[in-house]
Amino acid sequence: MSRCFVFYWLCIWMTAAGGTLDMLPERQSEGDLEVSGHFAGGRTNGFVAREQLFTLPVVTVTNRHDPELRRSVVYLGVALDDVLAALPGTEASDAILAVCRDKYAAVFSSEYRHHHRPILVLKMDDKDYGDWPKTPSGARMSPFYVSYERFEARPEQTVAGVVEESLIPFSVVHLKFVRMNESLDRLRVSGTQRKTVQGETLAIQQCLHCHYSGDIGGRFSGKPWLVVAAWAKAEPLLFQKYIRNPRQVEPTSRMPGFPDFGDEALSSLQDYFAAYLQAQAGK
Ligand code: HEC
Known part of the structure; x- marks a missing residue:
């Protein structure tokens, strides 16, 4: 050969x-x-x-x-x-x-x-x-x-x-x-509420590109998961406005908006972030 x-x-x-x-x-x-x-x-x-x-x-x-x-x-x-x-x-x-x-x-x-x-x-x-x-x-x-x-x-x-x-x-x-x-185990909440589960899926799919937790997620925003969750809970109306159009709240924001997020998407995100904060507090 x-x-x-x-x-x-x-x-x-x-x-x-x-x-x-x-x-x-x-x-x-x-x-x-x-x-x-x-x-x-x-x-x-x-x-x-x-x-x-x-x-x-x-x-x-x-x-x-x-x-x-x-x-x-x-x-x-x-x-x-x-x-x-x-x-x-x-x-x-x-x-x-x-x-x-x-x-x-x-x-x-x-x-x-x-x-x-x-x-x-x-x-x-x-x-x-x-x-x-x-x-x-x-x-x-x-x-x-x-x-x-x-x-x-x-x-x-x-x-x-x-x-x-x-x-x-x-x-x-x-x-x-x-x-x-x-x-992702760190980001998951053990909720069975439909909206909380939806919010978890949305947050992981849409927010993790720029917001991070440990080794998972992107660092474009420099803002960790916990900060986003705290905002969602502390300022519910401002949070909704910010997600749809960040520049309306913060003119210099580099975050692209999510104008197509309807009320259900936003309230699902809020339910998830509230459950996430609660889970963190219990750790
Ligand atoms: C393409 C990148 C990108 C994505 C995707 C993204 N963000 Fe952001 N986000 C940013 C940046 C950048 C900032 C910091 C704003 C600035 O430029 O000052 C920010 C800031 C924020 C803040 C304000 C926090 C603070 O302390 O100023 C919240 C709340 C927030 N994001 C929530 C979300 C949520 C919820 C999602 C998913 C639905 C999301 N973001 C997806 C880039 C992103």
Whole structure:
């Protein structure tokens, strides 16, 4: 058997198995991806060279209406799940947090990934990240972007009138692999009231990107979960106004509003945050 032949089959096998990503201790280039989690050998943090990501099974898809650029865009990228599978030790991690330069974190649960199949975009319209367009509001989309071939909100995922959100973080610099079920235990309340349960789901889906508790959530706001909960309880009317349109309350607020949150969504959030504070007080 020729060496060439063996090499050929080895390549096929590695492509099929997805291969393993090497981790570097330092960032070598702006295009590298920071990763953190519980990795084999006890490592918790490292960097994956951008070229390495191209060794995973690469997909090329056309999104006919890119949600940021609002036109048809061809993505070349890798499934978020394949990145997870290529980092030994992350098997018990059930969520991937895509952390952006401004510390916003899109939280991709395994259930959400399984259904929507998010792609870590490496090239757009065949262009490397240095040549990517900016968003219409002038923000950089590089070095990584997460999107889909097509996103369709699932009707059964509508909570208190709020439709399932499409997570499309851009300017992603870091993927965190976390054991979300363990982390979320801290945020869960053992209520059985329908509205409290709805509020919990909404808060975890909509607020965790920018408000955090320990290792879970984004730090864009700098305001932890407990502060949000305290506001919801202390200033119920102001809280409602703030969530719908933060700038009406605080003209310099950097929080985007949730104008489509109806009364049921807001009061569910308040019920949840009240139950959360009560649970904290009992600890
Ligand atoms: C895209 C990021 C983002 C999301 C998502 C987000 N927030 Fe915020 N939030 C912020 C920022 C940033 C601030 C700090 C306001 C400022 O710029 O001064 C803030 C502040 C707040 C405050 C005021 C706290 C204070 O001390 O000023 C409340 C209350 C709040 N958020 C509630 C919520 C709730 C409830 C949700 C989910 C429905 C939510 N936020 C989702 C970014 C976000």
